[in-house]
Amino acid sequence: MVAFWILAVVSVAAALGMIFQRKAVYSALLLAVVMLSLAALYAVQDAPFLALVQVIVYTGAVLMLFLFVLMLVGVATVDSLVETLSGQRIWAAVAGLGFAGLLVFGIGNAVFAADAGLAAANGEGNVMGLARLIFNKYVFAFEVTSALLITAALGAMVLAHKERVSPKANQRQLSEQRFKSGEHPGNLPSSGTYARHNAVDMPALLPDGSVAERSLNPVLTARGDTVDRHADLAGESQTEAIAGDVEAVEKTVEEAQK
Amino acid sequence: MSHYLILSALLFSIGAVGVLIRRNAIVVFMCVELMLNATNLAFVSFSKMHGNLDGQVIAFFVMVVAAAEVVVGLAIIMTIFRSRRSSSVDDASLLKY
Numbered sequence A: 001m002v003a004f005w006i007l008a009v010v011s012v013a014a015a016l017g018m019i020f021q022r023k024a025v026y027s028a029l030l031l032a033v034v035m036l037s038l039a040a041l042y043a044v045q046d047a048p049f050l051a052l053v054q055v056i057v058y059t060g061a062v063l064m065l066f067l068f069v070l071m072l073v074g075v076a077t078v079d080s081l082v083e084t085l086s087g088q089r090i091w092a093a094v095a096g097l098g099f100a101g102l103l104v105f106g107i108g109n110a111v112f113a114a115d116a117g118l119a120a121a122n123g124e125g126n127v128m129g130l131a132r133l134i135f136n137k138y139v140f141a142f143e144v145t146s147a148l149l150i151t152a153a154l155g156a157m158v159l160a161h162k163e164r165v166s167p168k169a170n171q172r173q174l175s176e177q178r179f180k181s182g183e184h185p186g187n188l189p190s191s192g193t194y195a196r197h198n199a200v201d202m203p204a205l206l207p208d209g210s211v212a213e214r215s216l217n218p219v220l221t222a223r224g225d226t227v228d229r230h231a232d233l234a235g236e237s238q239t240e241a242i243a244g245d246v247e248a249v250e251k252t253v254e255e256a257q258k
Numbered sequence B: 001m002s003h004y005l006i007l008s009a010l011l012f013s014i015g016a017v018g019v020l021i022r023r024n025a026i027v028v029f030m031c032v033e034l035m036l037n038a039t040n041l042a043f044v045s046f047s048k049m050h051g052n053l054d055g056q057v058i059a060f061f062v063m064v065v066a067a068a069e070v071v072v073g074l075a076i077i078m079t080i081f082r083s084r085r086s087s088s089v090d091d092a093s094l095l096k097y
Helices: A002-020 A024-044 A048-073 A088-109 A126-137 A139-160 A171-180 A218-223 A226-234 A238-257 B002-021 B025-050 B054-084
Strands: none
Touching: A002 A024, A002 B002, A002 B025, A024 A048, A024 B002, A024 B025, A048 A126, A048 B025, A048 B054, A088 B002, A126 A139, A126 B054, A139 B054, B002 B025, B025 B054
């Protein structure tokens, strides 16, 4: 009973949070809380198989699918507060409260026999008992389930399929496109090559010692201080550092030529 | 034993209110899932109350159907989003006119 009260409070609070949370991702995570506490409630009620299926299928697969689609469809979308029908929210809340009251009082009025308990039915083990039912009494429903799953898989494929409007460009066309655009056709030089440091904000130096503009991210270039920031590492100004580098390179080249 | 049924009824009503007040189609869908889960809890409680496993088998089938439903429903939401750039249930109102 202790488990029930804790889990009941947690699940109702999470469910309420789920419908009142404006961000859809928070709603999804709170739904995960509800589903996990329901799994624990199943385990308490002698349904260990369902508890595990709840964790694996609902929390593991269904909810992750929800999060996938949320991330694809725009996490940033927040519910608008403009009501299409005026007063809809209030009336929905009233209807919900009325419905809950009706159900709760209905259940409160009903007379329940004492719990029969599942000790006898679970005698062979819960999974064995369920398997006996599924593969004997409910075997036709089980077979129909396979048709349902195949239909669902096909339906998802048909719905998610997108027809290609224009033919796919082949490699030759892509290459021609790249050269005709007039921009640099190949890979851009990476930063730090032939420079004194290997850092993303350190421009590569061309063989004559000048700075290769293309080697830096335009965002970093826009800040404008990248070359200067590294110049003081050797205790020299930028031009001096470059001159020193060029000198060193020339010296090595001369030595190699001798 | 009626505690579990009352909890199930509360969760079901919360899900129903969520379906009515939310605008985002995905959140509406999550509320439908919450309602299905609430009925599953009632099935499991009844199973314990009557001392046989039929209720648990039904809950299992509900889970299978819910999984299939989620796949198709989310695919529909994706398709609508692709053509309208919106996942609000108010924006798909073309049949009204």
